[in-house]
Amino acid sequence: MTKMKMFNQSLCVLIALLLSYCNGAVDIEKYLKVCARNSPDVNDCLVDAVQYGISVMAAGIKDLGVPPVDPYVQKELRLEYKNNQVKVKMDNRDIIVAGLKASTVRDARLRADEDSFHLEVDMYTPAVNLSGKYEGGGSYNALNITARGTYHTEMTDLVYTWKLDGKPETINNDVYIRIKSFYMRPDVSNMNVQLTNDAPESKELTALGVRLVNENWKILYRELLPFAMHNWNKIGTKVANKIFLKVPYNQLFPNN
Numbered sequence: 001m002t003k004m005k006m007f008n009q010s011l012c013v014l015i016a017l018l019l020s021y022c023n024g025a026v027d028i029e030k031y032l033k034v035c036a037r038n039s040p041d042v043n044d045c046l047v048d049a050v051q052y053g054i055s056v057m058a059a060g061i062k063d064l065g066v067p068p069v070d071p072y073v074q075k076e077l078r079l080e081y082k083n084n085q086v087k088v089k090m091d092n093r094d095i096i097v098a099g100l101k102a103s104t105v106r107d108a109r110l111r112a113d114e115d116s117f118h119l120e121v122d123m124y125t126p127a128v129n130l131s132g133k134y135e136g137g138g139s140y141n142a143l144n145i146t147a148r149g150t151y152h153t154e155m156t157d158l159v160y161t162w163k164l165d166g167k168p169e170t171i172n173n174d175v176y177i178r179i180k181s182f183y184m185r186p187d188v189s190n191m192n193v194q195l196t197n198d199a200p201e202s203k204e205l206t207a208l209g210v211r212l213v214n215e216n217w218k219i220l221y222r223e224l225l226p227f228a229m230h231n232w233n234k235i236g237t238k239v240a241n242k243i244f245l246k247v248p249y250n251q252l253f254p255n256n
């Protein structure tokens, strides 16, 4: 190889490197399928794109700072609940949520224009397990109980819709979508809760408590949904923006 040719090749490599560096370009097509936002098939495209996205995001996307979503690990969640005579305060730690990657994306609907972005994705997840450590207390009238230990919850047949709302935002001359809210409210057809309790003062009540929880899980689930939804909104918005604020709108949803 001549010196000149070698020099030209090196120069090419260098320019290529610099260009991608200057763009701050993340090669998103390595991770995500993109959908043309004005195509008549955009919704079908999105079904495949989200399905593929879930399989990739399960283990996380390091380049984009997306955390692994299946299993999803949450360090901590505090819960305070009050309803008439019932009061509960609970600290949850090392929460692990498993099952998302076996989901089926059933449908998707995109509504986007110059100043708003709205995406709905219909989901089905066959089974989700939720486990972690808890420590807390509850009272019912004068009765006051504290407990601590671990829990393992299995849920099956989850049907839900993700709703993402966002707004275009210009950052360094590129337009991105900033997701402002993430909504979901899963219907669950079965739930089974198991928990251990290491607190000596309430240990003998554990079996009764577990039975009551399992017999009344529907009521309990409904009562706890507002906390869960608030938590999902925070997590979903954060995770979505790892993608939406890193990949310009025109790259994520090309306009043709």
Ligand SMILES: *[C@@H]1O[C@H](CO)[C@@H](O)[C@H](O)[C@H]1NC(C)=O
Binding pocket: 098, 099, 127, 128, 129, 154
């Ligand atoms: C949930 O846990 C059960 C047993 O505890 C296990 O058989 C099942 O595979 C788990 N499912 C998921 C989605 O992790």
Ligand SMILES: *[C@@H]1O[C@H](CO)[C@@H](O)[C@H](O)[C@H]1NC(C)=O
Binding pocket: 087, 088, 089, 137, 138, 139, 144, 145
């Ligand atoms: C239960 O009683 C303890 C003190 O005995 C108190 O610190 C705790 O806040 C009470 N828990 C609830 C939920 O009222």
